[in-house]
Amino acid sequence: MKATLYCLSFVLLIAFPSCKKEVEKGQIIQLTNTSEVDLLDKPISVDKKLLSQKDSLAKYPLVVFDLDTLPSQLNDTDNDGQWDELFFVADFNPKESKAIELNWTDQKPIYRARTSVRFGKRSSADTPVQPTTSETMMANELPKSLGYQQYQTDGPSWENDKVGFRHYLDGRNAKDLFGKKTSGISPEDVGLNANGAVEDNYHVMEDWGRDILAVGNSVGLGGYALITETEFMRLGVTVEDSINNVEKTSFQIVAEGPVNSILSYTYDHWMPNDRTYSVNEITTIWPGMYGYKNKVSVSGLKGDEYLAVGLVNIHTDKELGIFDDNSKYVILYTHDMQTYDKEWWLGMALIVPKDKYLGHTEAPKTGNLSNSYLAKLKISNNEPISYYAIAGWELSDEKFTDETYFINYLKRLTRQLSAEIDIEIKN
Structure with missing residues (x-):
């Protein structure tokens, strides 16, 4: 545009x-x-x-x-x-x-805003939410121990002109999905009531759209974990826990602009068992794409871990679809009526680097990391891995009801992501 x-x-x-x-x-x-x-x-x-x-x-x-x-x-x-x-x-x-x-x-x-980030916090159960651009949360500051949810929409949300997402900063660290019906940016008060208190009002259809994805104890769409041949290690905990397995979680809005928004997360001293890791994550969104880019690096690795990137499968019984005909990326996708109550057609996908892809596995049906297809990626200490999480909802584009249309979109998008632009500066 x-x-x-x-x-x-x-x-x-x-x-x-x-x-x-x-x-x-x-x-x-x-x-x-x-x-x-x-x-x-x-x-x-x-x-x-x-x-x-x-x-x-x-x-x-x-x-x-x-x-x-x-x-x-x-x-x-x-x-x-x-x-x-x-x-x-x-x-x-x-x-x-x-x-x-x-x-x-x-x-x-x-310029007309085509990307945005929203983040708000309240300091007590009786004070209104205030917008902020950064946060540090310690292990004992979960909703279960505080007695209230301190974050608007449970954590930051970000969007472009096609789709929106949110991150559960409250210790769960899963990625949820906002389906959008319009290209405009959703209201700043999503997740708040008239008094500025945290309220789950985004599961009701509004002119802009709504939250459409059931996440449960999965890592959502594009969330991640570490796995070994014998263990699934969740980054963080579930809604039932009062103490996090991450000692300190730091968040910052790096950029919010008309064509690019960037979010940063740091997880210090993540202890899923007797191991200790630290994680850095950068989330980026720009206009025109039904998805976002994520970049993750981990330190403290022992050498037997894989990065496992998740695709929630709570509301689908279909097998994971895979395409690997692109030279740089592998596509993993599902397409089903897999929104809340199986009400609408929704296609979801991960686009992961082919040189890191080691196949996929499936999380258990129960437990603190469950109901997810997981892309297994080769990971090394402090070496960033980038991938994309994609969602096509039928109320964003009615053609997403057709699986072939969604597949063709994914293949076309992957070709565009693979394309390189040569940049030459002339004085």
């Missing part, structure tokens, strides 16, 4: 010329689709080290192509207080090359 930049002013005719004077002409970014695939909303990340910026006052990027301004944002991915990444999305024909003009301005442009 393209959006035209406008200047914020009470008098547009006066402000527009001044805005033009304040624009600093910059570099040309030559982008080339090296594949034979049509690309829609292809994410583009440009390292700050490749760019030059002469005027320190001109701090907002204008990414211009064919006289239109593409929505973009600056991300601080290493959390040092300075941006290090220019991010935007763009469409490409096969083998197409585009010359993007990068200009700078001191007027902050306003």
